[in-house]
Amino acid sequence: MCIAIEGRVYLGGRLARFKLGRGKTLQFSNRHLVLPGMVDIHVHFRGWELSYKETLEGGAAAALAGGVVAVGDMPNTRPHIRTAELYRRRMEEGSRLPVVYRLHMGVPRDLAELDAARPPTVKVYPEDVAEFGWGHVEALMRRCAGLGCAVVFHCEDPSLFRDGERPPEAELACVEKVRRLAVDTGARVHLTHVSLPQTVDAARGWATVDVTPHHLLLDRENCRLGGLCLVNPRLREPRQRRELLARLAAGLVDMYATDHAPHALEEKLSAAPPPGICSLEVALPLLLSLWRRGVIALEDVVRLYSYRPARFLGVNADPTAGYFTVVRLEEFAVRGEEFAGTCRHTPFEGFKAFGRVVATAVGGRVYFRDGEVEELC
DSSP: EEETTTEOOOOOOSSSEEOOOOOOOOOOSSSSEEEEEEEEEEOOOOOOTBBBTOOOOHHHHHHHTEEEEEEEOOOSSSOOSSSHHHHHHHHHHHHHHEEEEEEEEESSSSTTHHHHHHOSSSEHHHHHHHHHHHHHHHHHHHHHHHHHEEEOOOOOGGGGGGTTTTOHHHHHHHHHHHHHHHHOOOOOEEEEEOOOHHHHHHTTTTTTEEEEEHHHHHTTTOOOOOGGGSSSSOOOOHHHHHHHHHHTTOOOOOOOOOOBBOOOOHHHTTOOOOOOBBTTHHHHHHHHHHHHHTOOHHHHHHHHIIIIHHHHTOOOOOOTTTEEEEEEEEEEOOGGGGGGHHHHHHTTTTOOOEEEEEEEEEETTTSSSTTTTTTOO
């Protein structure tokens, strides 16, 4: 099968010609679906001193295998990206990847680093609040309001952490604190990987939110794989997960993002596993499985994982410009050993997903997921 979009021919084989407008989808046979390229605003591509967990190249391979054409990488690398120098170095390295690369800068000790780096987004962690204090966070938000950068919060109040536990109250307390700061400073705020339906409700009118595959589909009862299920914020109770999914179905969630956070398997199976879940290769099929079940519409898939994330990162995911993914309409079981990236373990092992990615195009160049589409026209 050969695909021609707005006169541009992309894939080899027998020609199928059509127009696919911005934000649109097309089922061009009873077996295949063409979607705009997916955009994931929350990934951890590791590298540098953490290359044993995942490399930049491994992360990009995982993205392409999952139909993702652009990513927003997180700054909690080693070293943490808190300076303009490190920000520019990482952006230069990311620019060589086969996906469109964006980077969230970390919280700098000296806020003048923001003026030097001019990042479009800055990521605030609970550890930043614990180290620098809310006063520093408020000053950062004021600086970002002036510079035009959005502030992305992993919203949990560290003062409520106890003996390694991070209760739901920590998320809710942080959301209320950040809401007051957003009103006072005028900063643009995004709350990432929210885990509670109350957070979605509380954010309306002053912040955007994203949810992850694991907070939508996994909970304390159906995920019993020990360290493989450990993530921050923690997985919640089944009732809370179902209510969060209901918010997604009601159109109250702005974006869908993986928080793809690789670790070595031996770390995840240890007595003190680090938090993080690998899901970049299967995030789109997991979302499409919700479409197949009638939970969301196909337009919601594009809105949540392509159009709005692309607008947030300021990237192109338009199929007419050569950014698209082709999925084969079939159900399959998730197998970590089939992942294309460095990380090949996941708590979604054995989950039923729908819509296997067979090709991903970035800027007109096609990358192949399997042997079904084999050559360029």
